[in-house]
Structures are given as C-alpha cells and as structure tokens.
Amino acid sequence: MDIMSRFSLEGKIALVTGGSYGIGFAIASAYAAAGARIVFNDIKQEAVDKGLESYRAQGIDAKGYVCDVTNEEQVKEMIDRIEEEVGVIDILVNNAGIIKRIPMCEMTAAEFRQVIDVDLNAPFIMSKAVIPGMIKKGHGKIINICSMMSELGRETVSAYAAAKGGLKMLTKNIASEYGEFNIQCNGLGPGYIATPQTAPLRELQADGSRHPFDQFIIAKTPAARWGEPEDLMGPAVFLASEASNFVNGHVLYVDGGILAYIGKQPK
Numbered sequence: 001m002d003i004m005s006r007f008s009l010e011g012k013i014a015l016v017t018g019g020s021y022g023i024g025f026a027i028a029s030a031y032a033a034a035g036a037r038i039v040f041n042d043i044k045q046e047a048v049d050k051g052l053e054s055y056r057a058q059g060i061d062a063k064g065y066v067c068d069v070t071n072e073e074q075v076k077e078m079i080d081r082i083e084e085e086v087g088v089i090d091i092l093v094n095n096a097g098i099i100k101r102i103p104m105c106e107m108t109a110a111e112f113r114q115v116i117d118v119d120l121n122a123p124f125i126m127s128k129a130v131i132p133g134m135i136k137k138g139h140g141k142i143i144n145i146c147s148m149m150s151e152l153g154r155e156t157v158s159a160y161a162a163a164k165g166g167l168k169m170l171t172k173n174i175a176s177e178y179g180e181f182n183i184q185c186n187g188l189g190p191g192y193i194a195t196p197q198t199a200p201l202r203e204l205q206a207d208g209s210r211h212p213f214d215q216f217i218i219a220k221t222p223a224a225r226w227g228e229p230e231d232l233m234g235p236a237v238f239l240a241s242e243a244s245n246f247v248n249g250h251v252l253y254v255d256g257g258i259l260a261y262i263g264k265q266p267k
C-alpha cells in the first residue's frame, strides 16, 4: 500500500485566510508542496500583493483576494469569485486572527468585540460560506487555528482566550453537525510561534537580555524553544488530507509540549 498517497493534496483547492505571511503562509506553502491549489485572502490589497510576491518566490501560483473575513457580504462575494475563477473549495483554514494584550478591566467592550469578531465570528462566517459547496462535492476539510489559549488563560488576553476557547467548541460543533456529509472539522493549536504576532513578546531588552516573557516560554516548553511556522506544516497537511478522514472535532496541539509540562523548576 502507498500510505504516503493518503497525505497528498493533489487536485484540491485550499483557501487560507490571512495567508500573506506568518502561520497562514507556512500552512499554504506546505499545502502547495502536497499538491494543492492555493487561494488566500488578506484585509488589504498591499498585504495580498506582498503575499503573492512571497508565494511566487517559492514557485507557488497562488491566487489572492482582498476580503475582511468579519464582513459576511465580502466573504460571500469572495467565495462566489473563487468558485467561478478557481473552483469549489475543498480545504478551508480559518487562520486570520488578531490579539489585543490589554488588562481586562482596561479593555473596552469595543476592543473585546473586535477580537471576538475576527477570531471567532469570522471562522463561523467563513465556514458557513464554504460548507454548501463541500456538501455538493461530497467532502471537505475545515481547519480552525486555535491556540494555547483555547485551553489556558493568562493576563491581558481575555478577549483572545474567550475567542479561541469558543473556536475550539465551534470546531467540535461543525464536526458534529456536518460529519455526516464527509466534512471533517478539526483545530490546529500552535504553541508559542515566532511570527509578527508574537514579536512584542520576544523583543530584546535595552540591556540586550531576552524579554522576560521569552524566558518564561522557554522555561514552560519542554522543547526549550519557540516554535517556527514550519513546525505546523506536517500536522496541517495531515488534517487537510485523506489520512485524517476519521479524525473529527479534534484539536491537534503543536506546542513543543507546553500543555503537558508544569514548567522548569527554578535552580
């Protein structure tokens, strides 16, 4: 048996939201290497253009669309355009996300809502838009980018944790409601990954020492390092491929062991 063919994405169309750079870009690059046709969106034309350049530099003929994933009208238009210009989507990665690191009692309701809108409402809007096509096609894969904050809280990230906790349950509900149509919906839960989103947590201090949070994460991670977007490629391909056709409603954590570890004891 050619077991590796079960990991192939040949002939599949994959849409990665917020895929111009960071984790989304790494996942889309891995999907292209596994044979998929890549489509991505970003909120600004310049980000889409930058993303297209980065994909081209890797020899990937991606197609980019400007779309704010929180805007249901824009999402509907984008999906209609993709179906017309590329084809019906087989794989959706709800990757687009924001974070606001503000002590909860100093956060405004508008700021809280903005994070919930991008990190939770948008995956609902995006999934609702692609599921009908997947049902017609007889298969589909939805991968929601969750987080350590789908399981744990920490100071200043109340909105983000609420959104990512909700995203874990939305994942389980989509799996429950649409599993009978051969649609698998799973979460991918990255640990602490070195991307622009976490750059503030890794900034060198004025005295050249590592950021306290950087040192904290190293002590909390058995792998004793930050993750790289590349660490997510294999797990993401698995969840998008036939190899995971009986995996549904699961959140696959790719965290170097953080969730399993109490943390390095002080010397």
Ligand code: NAP
Binding pocket: 017, 018, 019, 020, 021, 022, 023, 024, 041, 042, 043, 044, 047, 067, 068, 069, 070, 094, 095, 096, 097, 098, 118, 145, 146, 147, 148, 189, 190, 191, 192, 193, 194, 195, 196, 197, 198
């Ligand atoms: P990032 O570097 O901040 O990239 C986020 C992407 O989402 C950007 O391309 C951004 O576009 C796009 N985006 C934001 N709001 C959008 C909207 N309304 N519509 C369309 N696109 C939008 O983040 P990242 O670190 O790659 O993280 C990607 C995902 O992984 C997020 O869901 C994040 O919560 C999650 N995650 C990250 C980590 C980590 O340690 N980095 C760990 C666990 C989970 P613009 O740049 O144009 O705003």
Ligand code: GCO
Binding pocket: 099, 101, 146, 147, 148, 149, 154, 157, 160, 189, 190, 191, 192, 193, 197, 198, 201
């Ligand atoms: C933070 C970080 C984390 C990571 C990621 C961890 O401020 O705690 O940004 O939230 O982004 O979600 O899995």
